[in-house]
Each structure stands twice: as structure tokens, then as C-alpha cells.
Amino acid sequence: MDIHTNIPLKNYLTMKIGGNARFMTEVHSREELAAVCENAKSKNIPIFIIGGGSNVIARDEGYEGLVIRIRIPGFEIISEDDSSTTIRIGAGENWDSVVKRSVDMKLSGIEAMSGIPGTAGATPIQNVGAYGQEIADTLQSLEAYDLETKSFVTMQNSECGFSYRDSIFRSSSAGRYIITSITIVLSKYMPKPPFYDSLQRYLDEKQIKIFTPDIIRNTVLEIRKDKLPDPAVQPSAGSFFKNAIVDKWQAEQLKPSYPDMPMFEMADGRFKIPTGWLIEKTGLKGQLINGMRISPNNALVLINESAHSYDELAKARDEITIKIRDMFRIQIEQEPLEM
Ligand SMILES: Cc1cc2nc3c(=O)[nH]c(=O)nc-3n(C[C@H](O)[C@H](O)[C@H](O)COP(=O)(O)OP(=O)(O)OC[C@H]3O[C@@H](n4cnc5c(N)ncnc54)[C@H](O)[C@@H]3O)c2cc1C
Structure with missing residues (x-):
């Protein structure tokens, strides 16, 4: 695992602002993550985690520590019954690709969160949400590395302190846990109206009367196109x-x-x-x-x-x-x- 020095943060954050990170590395597994964290801790080097950098702002003075980019992969069905499918997803997976995969599997629960930039592992941090769905609705549990106890923990939904755009990971336990995977439970039933106000209005206008995860995803992507700038084009x-x-x-x-x-x-x-x-x-x-x-x-x-x-x-x-x-x-x- 390579550790790079004096890396311009603006190249890794969608706002395209910020000075240099003293050190930066990428981790692709739990083992790599634990090793790099223990090494940094033993040298008293502060750690900051990023995924896709779409919800972080860096200051001009940069970060005098180690920035770890989470790239842990994984998409694994861990159980299934007549009404639901439970999937464990690596924290480094691109969130929108996860949504697309779930929609392709005809599963419902995260289709309205289509088009949100960033990684799966970042979604619990601010309880990411859009158009009437938020990750707290489908998240069963998550796995994280606890920097205080230097061990991996499993946390259930009820332990995450979810509320509107908030969780313990942004408040009482900010900086303590590094999420390595999330486990979500998705429904095999079709999404049911009434939908979130602006989504329902759009569906009504277009006279869309059949609701599949795929139709909801495409509708949300259509609405977002006009409302949210593409970070690749407009920081x-x-x-x-x-x-x-x-x-x-x-x-x-x-x-x-x-x-x-x-x-x-x-x-x-x-x-x-x-x-x-x-x-x-x-x-x-x-x-x-x-x-x-x-x-x-x-x-x-x-x-x-x-x-x-x-x-x-x-x-x-x-x-x-x-x-x-x-x-x-x-x-x-x-x-x-x-x-
Ligand atoms: C154009 C645009 C549209 C957006 N639309 C929405 C929207 O509709 N709804 C919404 O809720 N958000 C939205 N966002 C915000 C953002 O996409 C989400 O918050 C997303 O979850 C951030 O993911 P990320 O991987 O980029 O996280 P980053 O920006 O890299 O990190 C965000 C925070 O999470 C922490 N973090 C990241 N990964 C981990 C991890 N594995 N373990 C522990 N901490 C971690 C970081 O330390 C940081 O504090 C939007 C952003 C953009 C640019």
C-alpha cells in the first residue's frame, strides 16, 4: 500500500477547493485499513477518511495528517426470503452503481436515492436521503473499524442514532468509526404511491401510473438532471x-x-x-x-x-x-x- 505525500486535496473533493494532505493512501480491504490506522496511531498522525469527496470541504491550509480513501469493494447477497433480499456492500462501492444493481434485480428501497455521488460507506454518515427515502429506512447493520478500541465492530441500525441528515458518525462519535461495509434489506414488492411531493408531481405530469424500481430510478435521475449540477462539470x-x-x-x-x-x-x-x-x-x-x-x-x-x-x-x-x-x-x- 503506497502512502503519498503533499497531495492537493482539491483533486479529490468535488468542490475543488483546499490545500494539501500531508499524507494520502487508498485502502482496498479491512486488513489494509487496520494496518494503516495502527501505524498512523502509533506515530500520532491524525486520520481523516474520504470516500468520493462529494460532501467534504477542505481548508486552504490542507490537512496535517493522513487522508485515507476507502476503496473496499463488495456486493454480496447474504439472505433472501419471499419478500426481501439482504445485501452486504463494501464501503468503497460507488453508491449509484449499487442503486442501479439493486434496481436491475427488481428490488425496492433505495431507488429514489439514485444519482447521489459518493460511496456506499459514506451513506450512514449523514443518513443520506432523497425523494422520500433515506439510508436509515433500509440499513440493517454496518461494520466499522473502531479507532478507539482498534477492533472491528458490527452496529445495528438502532445504534447509529439516525435522524434528518445526521447520525452518531457526524455528532457524538465523529471520527471514531471507519465504515467498511453496510448491510441493507430491500423489498421484492413494487414501490407504492403516494411518493415524495416533487416526485409524485412529476409522475402525475408525465401520466406515469406503473411504478417499478426502474421507473422511479429513471424519473429521479430525470428530475435531478435539472436540479443538481454534475460534479464532473460544475464543482x-x-x-x-x-x-x-x-x-x-x-x-x-x-x-x-x-x-x-x-x-x-x-x-x-x-x-x-x-x-x-x-x-x-x-x-x-x-x-x-x-x-x-x-x-x-x-x-x-x-x-x-x-x-x-x-x-x-x-x-x-x-x-x-x-x-x-x-x-x-x-x-x-x-x-x-x-x-
Ligand atoms: C451533486 C451532488 C448531489 C448530492 N445529492 C445528495 C442527495 O440527494 N442527498 C444526500 O443526502 N446527499 C447528497 N449529496 C452529498 C453526498 O453525495 C453524500 O453525502 C455522499 O454520501 C457522500 O459520499 P462520499 O463518498 O463522497 O463521502 P465523502 O464526501 O468522501 O465523505 C463525507 C463524510 O463521510 C465520512 N466518510 C466517508 N466515508 C466513510 C467511511 N467509509 N467511514 C467513515 N466515515 C466516512 C467523511 O469523513 C466525511 O466526513 C450530493 C453531493 C453532490 C456533489
């Missing part, structure tokens, strides 16, 4: 902000001033407000701030049009955040994690 980290979550009292306070503000009640009684709508109301949609374009097709997305530094990105982010705070008294949160 971005997808949605740069999480949707806003407010308490009931705050939602009630906002409603009279903004009767058209979309609000979705969550299971815990709080309300989700689309941050894209908030940004649009500030008049910033489509504008260019310090080389970062607020996507004219989807205000949640910041496209790196001509920014070269983290500083430029941070200034654009702060200008948007402050405008929203001043206008609505809502503090929005950045979605991509920082090294």
Missing part, C-alpha cells in the same frame, strides 16, 4: 445547507409574516422549512458571490464557478447565512463536513 458539494428545523413556537411566529412559507411537521413536533425557499426570498438565488454561484436551478447548491480558496467559499456561505438570520431569525447549517 459543488450538492446541497450546501441543510433544510432549517424550527420549533413549533417559531413556526407559528413566522406564519403570519410569510403565509406562503412551506413548512413540514416532523415526527418530533418540530417543523422543517426548505432552506432553498429561504435563500430565494433573500434574492440571492442565481447570484455570484466571491466566485461561488448560488445555483439558479436550486438555491441550496453553491457551485464553485471561479473560487480558488476556502476563504472565498466561507465568505459566500457567511453572507447567505447572515442574510437569512437577519430576515427570518433562522440559523441555517452547512451540510458538508470540514476537514
Whole structure:
């Protein structure tokens, strides 16, 4: 296994910003991962994990440690019955290829998460989701290397602390576990309507009345094409902000001033407000701030049009955040994690 030095992180992150990683390597198996981690730990070298680099932001000073790119393969059916198939997937597998494979097998459960860049092993980190499905819905368990105990562990879904775009891997246990595989349970039944709002609207418009995993996948890919930039062409980290979550009292306070503000009640009684709508109301949609374009097709997305530094990105982010705070008294949160 080769360890490279002083590698420009921007070549490995879809936002195409960031200084150098002091060390970088790729691992292709659990054994390689354990060996490289133990070696780094024994030398007190900090470790940062990346998969596809589509949800990470690096600073201009780079990373003074070892960046490990997870490339562990695997796609293995581990059990099957009349209604479901359980599959173990290596953390380094490309997520969209996994979705395609499952759809080709006529299985349902992750088809609405088509077209999301990155690796399978990263999906539990922020409980990746789209168009009404999230990984927490299908994930049975995962295997991970625990940097604290230097051993492999199996964690069940209930131990992952999943919530909206969050899990213990981003919060209480951030940086502790390196996921090596995920095990998901997919259904042999056809997907059933009603689907997520914008997906259902699109299906209605096109008068699509038969719902197979394949049809849902293709529809989602069609919708995403207009809303989300292809990272190979336009650098971005997808949605740069999480949707806003407010308490009931705050939602009630906002409603009279903004009767058209979309609000979705969550299971815990709080309300989700689309941050894209908030940004649009500030008049910033489509504008260019310090080389970062607020996507004219989807205000949640910041496209790196001509920014070269983290500083430029941070200034654009702060200008948007402050405008929203001043206008609505809502503090929005950045979605991509920082090294
Ligand atoms: C155009 C575009 C569209 C997107 N659309 C969506 C969407 O619809 N829904 C959505 O939820 N997200 C979306 N994203 C965000 C992103 O694709 C997902 O978060 C994805 O899961 C990140 O995968 P990755 O392999 O690139 O992770 P990385 O960006 O490499 O890493 C993300 C985080 O996970 C950690 N990590 C990665 N792999 C592992 C591992 N094996 N073990 C432990 N930690 C790990 C990293 O340390 C980092 O903190 C989009 C991004 C882009 C650029």
C-alpha cells in the first residue's frame, strides 16, 4: 500500500477547493485499513477518511495528517426470503452503481436515492436521503473499524442514532468509526404511491401510473438532471445547507409574516422549512458571490464557478447565512463536513 505525500486535496473533493494532505493512501480491504490506522496511531498522525469527496470541504491550509480513501469493494447477497433480499456492500462501492444493481434485480428501497455521488460507506454518515427515502429506512447493520478500541465492530441500525441528515458518525462519535461495509434489506414488492411531493408531481405530469424500481430510478435521475449540477462539470458539494428545523413556537411566529412559507411537521413536533425557499426570498438565488454561484436551478447548491480558496467559499456561505438570520431569525447549517 503506497502512502503519498503533499497531495492537493482539491483533486479529490468535488468542490475543488483546499490545500494539501500531508499524507494520502487508498485502502482496498479491512486488513489494509487496520494496518494503516495502527501505524498512523502509533506515530500520532491524525486520520481523516474520504470516500468520493462529494460532501467534504477542505481548508486552504490542507490537512496535517493522513487522508485515507476507502476503496473496499463488495456486493454480496447474504439472505433472501419471499419478500426481501439482504445485501452486504463494501464501503468503497460507488453508491449509484449499487442503486442501479439493486434496481436491475427488481428490488425496492433505495431507488429514489439514485444519482447521489459518493460511496456506499459514506451513506450512514449523514443518513443520506432523497425523494422520500433515506439510508436509515433500509440499513440493517454496518461494520466499522473502531479507532478507539482498534477492533472491528458490527452496529445495528438502532445504534447509529439516525435522524434528518445526521447520525452518531457526524455528532457524538465523529471520527471514531471507519465504515467498511453496510448491510441493507430491500423489498421484492413494487414501490407504492403516494411518493415524495416533487416526485409524485412529476409522475402525475408525465401520466406515469406503473411504478417499478426502474421507473422511479429513471424519473429521479430525470428530475435531478435539472436540479443538481454534475460534479464532473460544475464543482459543488450538492446541497450546501441543510433544510432549517424550527420549533413549533417559531413556526407559528413566522406564519403570519410569510403565509406562503412551506413548512413540514416532523415526527418530533418540530417543523422543517426548505432552506432553498429561504435563500430565494433573500434574492440571492442565481447570484455570484466571491466566485461561488448560488445555483439558479436550486438555491441550496453553491457551485464553485471561479473560487480558488476556502476563504472565498466561507465568505459566500457567511453572507447567505447572515442574510437569512437577519430576515427570518433562522440559523441555517452547512451540510458538508470540514476537514
Ligand atoms: C451533486 C451532488 C448531489 C448530492 N445529492 C445528495 C442527495 O440527494 N442527498 C444526500 O443526502 N446527499 C447528497 N449529496 C452529498 C453526498 O453525495 C453524500 O453525502 C455522499 O454520501 C457522500 O459520499 P462520499 O463518498 O463522497 O463521502 P465523502 O464526501 O468522501 O465523505 C463525507 C463524510 O463521510 C465520512 N466518510 C466517508 N466515508 C466513510 C467511511 N467509509 N467511514 C467513515 N466515515 C466516512 C467523511 O469523513 C466525511 O466526513 C450530493 C453531493 C453532490 C456533489
